[in-house]
Amino acid sequence: MQQLVFATNNRHKLDEVSAKINGEIKLLTLHDIGCYDDIEETGTTFKANASIKSQHVYSEYHLNCFGDDSGLEIDALNGEPGVYSARYAGTHGNHAANIGKVLENLQGETNRKARFRTVISLMWEGDEYFFEGTVEGTIRNEIAGEGGFGYDPIFEPEGYDITFAEMSMTEKNAISHRAKAMEQLIAFLNKAAG
Numbered sequence: 001m002q003q004l005v006f007a008t009n010n011r012h013k014l015d016e017v018s019a020k021i022n023g024e025i026k027l028l029t030l031h032d033i034g035c036y037d038d039i040e041e042t043g044t045t046f047k048a049n050a051s052i053k054s055q056h057v058y059s060e061y062h063l064n065c066f067g068d069d070s071g072l073e074i075d076a077l078n079g080e081p082g083v084y085s086a087r088y089a090g091t092h093g094n095h096a097a098n099i100g101k102v103l104e105n106l107q108g109e110t111n112r113k114a115r116f117r118t119v120i121s122l123m124w125e126g127d128e129y130f131f132e133g134t135v136e137g138t139i140r141n142e143i144a145g146e147g148g149f150g151y152d153p154i155f156e157p158e159g160y161d162i163t164f165a166e167m168s169m170t171e172k173n174a175i176s177h178r179a180k181a182m183e184q185l186i187a188f189l190n191k192a193a194g
């Protein structure tokens with residue numbers, strides 16, 4: 001079975017991707033390979049940051065691996081929070097504060113259009129490949145739901161009347177940005193394996 005390191009410290013991403021892969025590929029975590037480094041995301045694009053994560057693992061451990069950089073792009077905020085989604089309100093991973101800042105910035109705004117975007121960088125047998133996925137939606141005025149992570153409680157995907165946080169992981173994994181990028185990665189690996 002093919003083996004891949006997922007260069008993330010985000011447990012929710014790991015859970016979503018593990019469910020998506022469904023045992024087809026053996027997924028290793030950073031901790032599985034003894035990597036406890038703080039991989040600094042110095043890029044200004046999802047692509048650059050995804051690359052930083054996979055390149056770090058590849059250069060240190062010489063293992064096939066991939067990194068996911070993702071975030072929320074809100075049209076009325078000129079694409080913010082974008083690559084700064086995880087630290088929009090200042091502290092990395094303070095989801096409640098990040099949501100608060102988005103809702104504040106959108107107060108009185110009628111254009112609620114937004115999308116999640118994921119770019120994956122895969123280092124496979126020494127070469128780099130990119131996969132991208134997006135999901136369109138709107139930003140709610142209030143939070144709803146307990147599932148998921150990040151901005152999920154305020155993101156309503158197009159064609160639904162519930163937020164990502166009100167969906168099961170299986171439902172989110174059928175339509176999400178990350179799921180779409182992962183489907184391409186899985187198809188690539190199936191082809192690479194012949």
Ligand SMILES: O=c1[nH]c(=O)c2ncn([C@@H]3O[C@H](COP(=O)(O)OP(=O)(O)OP(=O)(O)O)[C@@H](O)[C@H]3O)c2[nH]1
Nearest residue numbers: 008009010068069070071072085086149150151152
């Ligand atoms: O509601 C959400 N549902 C999602 O499906 C989702 N995907 C990304 N995001 C937001 O974007 C940041 C990623 O930043 P990010 O790619 O740097 O990841 P991270 O720092 O959490 O982990 P790592 O993979 O870098 O270790 C996250 O923290 C979230 O704020 C999401 N929010």
Ligand SMILES: [Mg+2]
Nearest residue numbers: 009041069086
């Ligand atoms: Mg990060």
